[in-house]
Amino acid sequence: MKNRLLLSTVTATAVILIACAPVPLAATTSAQDGTRITGGDIRLALNEDGNARLTGADISLSGRVGGQLDVTGADISLRDISIGSLDATGADVRLAGSVFGDAEITGADITIRGNIAGNLRVRGADLRLEGNVDGDVDGSFADARFNGQLGSLTANGADISLTDNTRVVGDVRLNAAELETDGELGGLLYANVRTAHIGGSVAGGVDIYADEGRRWRDHEDGLVEITGEVSGGTICARRVVISGSVTGPLSVRALEPVSFAGEGAAPQLEYTPRGDERCRR
Template identity: 40%
Template sequence: MTRLLLTTAVASVLALTGCIDVTVSTPAYASGSHQSLQGGDFTAVLDEEGDFRLTGADVRVSGEVAGRLRASAAEFVARELHAGALSVTAADISFSGDVDGPVTLTASDVSWRGSVGDAVEIRAADLHFEGQVGGRFSAQVADAELSGAFAALDISAADLELARNAHVRGDVRANAADFEMDGRIDGQLDLSARTVWINGELNAPMILNVDPGRGRLSPEDGLVELNGDTVGGMICARRVVIRGDVNGPLEVMADAPPQLLNGAHAQDMTFTARNGQRCERNS
């Protein structure tokens, strides 16, 4: 195994699979036989035909890795990066570019702008994601804001927002404290939450279990607001307010009949008193 210690301001390293241009502020090591770069703080421009690994403190990278890029860092910043697949563990992740295959991210804060051809798995505290995802998008986060085009979503969050330009072609299964949807979902929305605002467009029947919890309740605990266009479904909640159009059968179980405001339409709606029953998924 051949290693080159990079201590100059700018170095160019020939690896077995391509070329690495590296700027370092602390010593870094390039390994040709293992296709990897490790050190303290460094910036790398990659051109790799296979898999590659990065390990460092503050890591900044651009270029192309045809295989899987694996990275472990305190701060990982990718700008105009293309990879065949991507796996990153870091405190903070900031990404722009595109990935052909699957993406796995574990971090405190994640900011993503770009496309993914396959599935995405994310564990994070704060997530801001803008892009296109060809496979299923799965995430466990505290706060998330999603925009762009998605095949399907499976996500758990405290605060979850689907922005105005978010479009999910398939199903959405979510658990959240506060859920706000301003975009469009073509598949089924299966949601367990504490407060829900549907301001966008739902094109398949929804299943909303919006439980207010126990103890002291705020006016928004257990609230569902339908402010956009929906096609009906089932809602279990404390209170339901409808300001948009419901264009299909809607079953509501709540503490009181839904309020229809601002000329809302819900012609095929049935109501059942909740009588303290918990709003929970069957499975």
């Protein structure tokens, strides 16, 4: 009986130890499929000519993937890495490296530092992009800050900021609560916003609808402020303030006449009282 008791105790202990052991990574490699890894926390330096697919919890990768990198996890960190193309989904996603093709990133907090040679599609809550995207950027998020060069930008968000180090070669098309740009925009700025602060330069002109809502509360609701250089365009707003320069024809519909501050100038301004009409396309 004593021996049976001892054997039962040893067996139970072994079961507990096996249950508590860390889950091993499962990895397969083939010339056709590339590398596939599934596990808990993954820390790897990759050197893959083909594709790689990784699924885990906290994932930290460096190195090189010549083909497509598909990565899904909670906390994803891609540092000192070069990738053919990227598809990443996680809560926190951080990319510091180069993508030679397209990239698609979905997450809550997203930070991108590096270069993407193709197009970027991003979906998240907070986005910080410091780097260059040669192709088109298509994004939906709450808050976004851009600092670098983009081919073009299409975005939906709450607060969108383009810093003075930002250059967009093509058009910018936005739906946002608040827009602030101090960058250099080479194409058209097309925006549906609640508030817009336009610094820097807009070479392709503006097409801005700034609707203050049925019951505006903040003094900036429905405000379009131009502090930079704009080539011209159309604006519908509650109020327009110009302290920069508008070099070409500018058509404004607003509740109030256009205000000028400092050295603000718009020599080809056409103002139309808006009346009860909302600023809707």
